[in-house]
Amino acid sequence: RKEVEQDPGPFNVPEGATVAFNCTYSNSASQSFFWYRQDCRKEPKLLMSVYSSGNEDGRFTAQLNRASQYISLLIRDSKLSDSATYLCVVNMWGTNAGKSTFGDGTTLTVKP
Amino acid sequence: NAGVTQTPKFQVLKTGQSMTLQCAQDMNHEYMSWYRQDPGMGLRLIHYSVGAGITDQGEVPNGYNVSRSTTEDFPLRLLSAAPSQTSVYFCASTGVAYEQYFGPGTRLTVT
Numbered sequence: 001r002k003e004v005e006q007d008p009g010p011f012n013v014p015e016g017a018t019v020a021f022n023c024t025y026s027n028s029a030s031q032s033f034f035w036y037r038q039d040c041r042k043e044p045k046l047l048m049s050v051y052s053s054g055n056e057d058g059r060f061t062a063q064l065n066r067a068s069q070y071i072s073l074l075i076r077d078s079k080l081s082d083s084a085t086y087l088c089v090v091n092m093w094g095t096n097a098g099k100s101t102f103g104d105g106t107t108l109t110v111k112p
Numbered sequence: 113n114a115g116v117t118q119t120p121k122f123q124v125l126k127t128g129q130s131m132t133l134q135c136a137q138d139m140n141h142e143y144m145s146w147y148r149q150d151p152g153m154g155l156r157l158i159h160y161s162v163g164a165g166i167t168d169q170g171e172v173p174n175g176y177n178v179s180r181s182t183t184e185d186f187p188l189r190l191l192s193a194a195p196s197q198t199s200v201y202f203c204a205s206t207g208v209a210y211e212q213y214f215g216p217g218t219r220l221t222v223t
Contacts, residue, residue, distance in 0.1 A: 032209070032210040034210075034211060034212075036212075041200075042216070042217075043202055043214035043215060043216055043217050044155070044202070044212075044214050045214070046211050046212070046213075049209065049211065087154070087155070089212070091210045099145075099157060099160060099170065100145070100157070100204075100206075100210075100212060101157075102147075102154050102155040102156075103154060104153060104154035105154055
């Protein structure tokens with residue numbers, strides 16, 4: 001079983017749609033959680049951190065459920081420019097903090 | 113402030129050749145990492161470093177060496193290139209909240 005699992009998609013949605021991605025992680029000692037966005041043939045870029053209380057940044061909402069060990073990302077009012085691959089990332093703290101574990105990504109295509 | 117830089121952007125090697133991929137960051141981050149990403153797949157950790165003089169293996173370290181003589185630089189060496197090492201290589205440095213900043217990547221083809 002992979003340490004971080006994501007539904008690979010692809011998710012094909014019309015502009016304006018709401019889309020949700022889920023990610024599960026297996027190591028209960030995981031402490032830091034993130035969503036990254038990766039455009040085709042480009043480097044991943046941080047989209048948002050995920051906090052236990054949940055957090056929102058404009059059209060994007062991230063939530064963490066520690067008991068069930070899953071993270072979610074909700075995108076409201078999808079734009080064409082949201083088309084990308086979304087990566088779920090989990091980190092330990094302490095001496096293993098340099099070791100991030102990435103999910104394989106969920107691909108989103110937003111169509112006119 | 114350049115962030116994380118990587119050179120070269122593209123490289124073609126023949127089987128058995130060696131080379132070094134360069135990575136530098138100007139954010140004074142202690143943690144740095146190297147990943148490879150194969151087509152249609154996720155990022156896999158090759159090696160990482162928690163500070164100058166300290167490195168450790170990641171998920172797929174075989175065939176690669178690293179060193180960390182300064183905080184800024186974290187080169188990745190391919191000892192004897194193989195076609196299985198054809199991939200895109202990303203270097204990253206980790207900020208204080210454990211967020212990662214990636215370089216633009218090196219696209220390596222081994223023939």
